[in-house]
Amino acid sequence: MEHPLYKQIQNDIRRSIQSGELPAGALVPSEKELAQRYGVSQITSKNALNGLVEEGFLVRYRGKGTFVREQGSSEGPQPRTDTKKTIAIILPTMKTKIDQQLLDGLERYCAEREYDLLIRISRESQEEESRAIEQFRERGVDGFLIFPVEQESYNDAILRLALDRVPLVLVDRFLKEIRTYSVSSDNFEGVREAITGLLAEGHRRIAFLSPEITNSVTDERAKGFEAAFLEQGLPIDKRLWCLLDLDTIQEGHGPQEVLRFLQGCSDVTAVFCVNAELARYAHNAMREIWPATEGKPQLAAFDDPDIEDIPYIRQQPDEVSRRAVGLLSEQLDGKHEPRREVVPVQWIWPE
Known part of the structure; x- marks a missing residue:
């Protein structure tokens, strides 16, 4: 048989x-x-x-x-490996200033703990992200710091890391269904404060520009926008929301879509963008639609878009990095108490 x-x-x-x-x-x-x-x-x-x-x-x-296992030994053989820990860092892109600051901080705090690093840029590809995770697991890395790509769901490779209790910290994202370690900026409170500030300036018709709501970051920023209106008993006009699908952005069609959208709602008095890239698209579109300063909507953004006199929400990427490496170190020391840590942000209005 x-x-x-x-x-x-x-x-x-x-x-x-x-x-x-x-x-x-x-x-x-x-x-x-x-x-x-x-x-x-x-x-x-x-x-x-x-x-x-x-x-x-x-x-x-x-x-x-x-x-x-060595027969007769209760603990078995020790694997042939150095005592120095090796950490894998996986990020989706290095296009933005925040991406660069996060990587700089993660590398610096890992170096302080004498961790060896392996770094991979997934280029916003979930397949490449999964491949990197599997390759690093096969190489026997001791832990992962992952900034997941923007997709509708987290890939199975990340879920397996969490379920297998591999030392892991998610950066700028968190899993709603599974308890794991994560560190992110206070996306909800940052946008709530920003929109509250715009409302206090008398703006009521505020456009909201965002990638489609597919992950914890875009979800929290959208909810922060809604909360600011609801707290003051004001109606939310979803016709003023422009949610760009990820393919449109990745294929380079974002600027045209933002221009088309703003041309269709020229009576807005303010435009809030959930990231610096969209803010730059909006800035260029607004210069075309409103060539004169008079009547041009107030532009605001999450993160500094490097545009003069634009109010924005300032993150603390160095603090996010410090906490992420600290949580990973905790797991490498044998502790497992999954939790989410939220780092405060600041609403900056240029004088």
Whole structure:
């Protein structure tokens, strides 16, 4: 009678251990490698390895892999690895000033703790983000600092990191469904304060420009906008909302869409943009629609768009970086108390 596939995997590994082909302390092929070798799912290969761990043949080390246990040892062999920790940093882009400041801060605070770094730019590709996570896991990194791409849902690779309790901190995002470590700016309160400030200046018809609401950041910023109106008992006109789909932005059609939108609501008195890139699109569109200063709407943004006399919400990227590395260090020390930390922001109105 033919054995189940997971049994075949287990029998082959046992024979390799008994023959000395896999000596004590040797790294066993990963779940992914075994799945490819035997033509099975990773669930099957994972179950095979878990069974050998329970039998005492193997021992797992989080973030490093599965190793042959030294028989007679209660702790098993230590994997052949340096004591210095290696951290993977994955960011979606390096286009904005905030991206650059975050990477600078993360690198600096990791260097202070003498962590080695591996850095990957996913270029807003969820597939590249997943590939980077899998490659870094196979290399045995000790922890992850991830700024996820803007997509409708987080990829499975991030969810698996969280569920497997791999040391992980999400930067500028958080998972609503799964408890994990994350650090982000106070997106809700920042936008609420900004819109409250515009309302105090007498603006009522305020346009709202944002990428489509697909993640925790865009969701919180939209809710902050709504909260400012609701707190003062004012109606929210969603016809003044321009939500650009991610493909439009990534394909370079954002400026045309913003121009088209603002041409269709020329009676607005203020325009709020949820990021600096959209603020620059709006600024250029407004110069075309309102060539004279008189009658031109007040432009405002989340993050400094480097446009003179534009009020904006200032983040603290260095503090976000400091807290993120601190939370990762906590996990590397063996503690696991997932939580979200929120860093205050400041509404800046140029004098």
